[in-house]
Amino acid sequence: MFKKVETTMNFVPIENAIIDFWNKEQIFKKSIENRKDAPNYVFYEGPPTANGMPHAGHVLTRVVKDLIPRYKTMTGYKVDRKAGWDTHGLPVELEVEKQLGISGKPEIESYGVEDFIKKCKNSVFTYEQEWRKMTERVGFWIDMDNPYVTYNNTYIESVWWALKEIFKKGLLYKGNKVVPYCPRCGTSLSSHEVAQGYKEVEDPSVFVKFPVAGKENTYFLVWTTTPWTLPSNVALAVKSDYTYVLVEHNDERLILAEGRLEVLDGEYTVIDKFTGEELVSTNYEPIFPFFEEEKDKAYRVVTADFVTLEDGTGIVHIAPAFGEDDSRVGHEHGFPVLQPVDEEGKFTEKVSPWAGMFVKDADRGILKDLSNRNILYKSQKYKHSYPFCWRCDTPLLYYGRSSWFIKTTAIKDRLLEINKKINWHPEHIRDGRFGNFLENLIDWCLSRERYWGTPLNIWVCEDCGHQHSVGSIKELKELSKEPIGDIELHKPYVDDVIITCSKCNGDMKRVPEVIDCWFDS
Ligand SMILES: [Zn+2]
Ligand SMILES: [Zn+2]
Secondary structure, eight states: OOOOOOTTOOHHHHHHHHHHHHHHHTHHHHHHHTTTTSOBOOEEOOOOOSSSOOOHHHHHHHHHHHHHHHHHHHTTOBOOEEEEEOOOSHHHHHHHHHHHTOOSHHHHHHHOHHHHHHHHHHHTTTTHHHHHHHHHHTTOOOEEEEEEETTSHHHHHHHHHHHHHHHHTTOEEEEEEEEEEETTTTEEOOHHHHGGGEEEEEEEEEEEEEEBTTOTTEEEEEEESOGGGGGGOOEEEEOTTSEEEEEEETTEEEEEEGGGGGGSOSOOEEEEEEEHHHHTTOBBOOSSSTTGGGGGGOOEEEEOTTOOSSSTTSOEEEOTTSOHHHHHHHHHHTOOOOOOBOTTSBBOTTSGGGBTSBHHHHHHHHHHHHHHTTOEEEEEEEEEEEEBOTTTOOBOEEEEEEEEEEOGGGGHHHHHHHHHHSOOSSTHHHHTHHHHHHHTOOOEEOEESSSSSOBOOEEEETTTOOEEEOOSHHHHHHHBSSOOOSOOSSTTTGGGOOEEOTTTSOEEEEOSOEEOHHHHO
16 A cells, blocks of 8 residues: 555655665666566667757656566567767857957868867766766666767767768759858858847848949849848849839939839839839849959849849849859859858958958948948838757858758658657647658758867768768778778868879768767767
């Protein structure tokens, strides 16, 4: 029979007494040993990071992680439970940067990559004791004495093996795409990282007049929330079947979509109408003089499907360097990619008035300049949600950069099919948050232009461009030009390994990137 439960009962001493009993009698260990011949149910923990303090959210996940294995134990399985530690990535690097009082990649390089990654390695178990205490206190059974650690060679080898399998299937590729990029961290981010950092902000909402070529006092009225992308403009996009109007307004003539006339302040007279299609190939004057040499290749009207009448003027400014849609349009029409922004998010000499300035800080100056030249129709504030770096809180920029991707879209149908069979709790996640994520799947931006991570295991021939993915230490040793002894699979060590090209006998070097630490974990 059970003991009677007192209404004045205090749970804390009872829980502590149970924990003491479990420890003294080694109940977790016995739960495995007693079932030596039982069928296996294997549990590898999805690894947390120990370079931060555990918090209440971790209690929730650890309770869930205990629930399933405990149930399996109670139904007769032998359940080995292995703890894991997630040890790579930007969060670790940022902590070390803070610790060393340095910031950004140039300062890391001058500090020395080898010393830097050693510091990273030393910092990752800072809060291990706190994690152990919390884990024991919430009654989570897990073997924390023999954990797997994502920075160990054995683990990196497993990741390399997986990546090589993906590479062999042709699903790991280098692409030049517009990706979300943190100018402070100097690296691109994946869509799930971006999703963690949206904030409500006020950005400029501006209406700019682009002079129609050869027509005095006539302008395309164009809306943008990123004035800093205007120097990189190469085209204006309209929708082919929308109706556009030419209006007389404040002693000048403006062209915009009929469905967006509401953006005009004050009286106007419509003097002509045309379809978007009829505007195609109309030339306009570039509003900045920074790319004179491209004048013949750009600055005309094209059509695009993504133009809407929800906001703006029905005419969209196209800067292929800074938008995914823009990049596609630019590619289709052979427009140049005008990229005057450096790795730190600052204007280069190309945009001389604001050279060296962080682009978002240059917005104000750009607007003032447009206003002085009387081509700013109006400027307002616009509240919207904008992504910030989930680690360092810097506003992200969308850059055209060459990055490595996993072609997850190639297996999208299969993912959707399997998702339908998953027993989700709560059930609405299946078609809600997770289902939506899968429906809108894009290729996984895998590479990070950083230091402390699993090095991307691809070597490229300097002569013929042949690519090879190395799947293990054994293979690395076999292929290396120079004999190598014990090697730690991290930057900068693996970068010294040169492989002979199987196609042309040239030298193959590893690509400089590491991978997204979310792939490790
Ligand atoms: Zn950042
Ligand atoms: Zn070669």
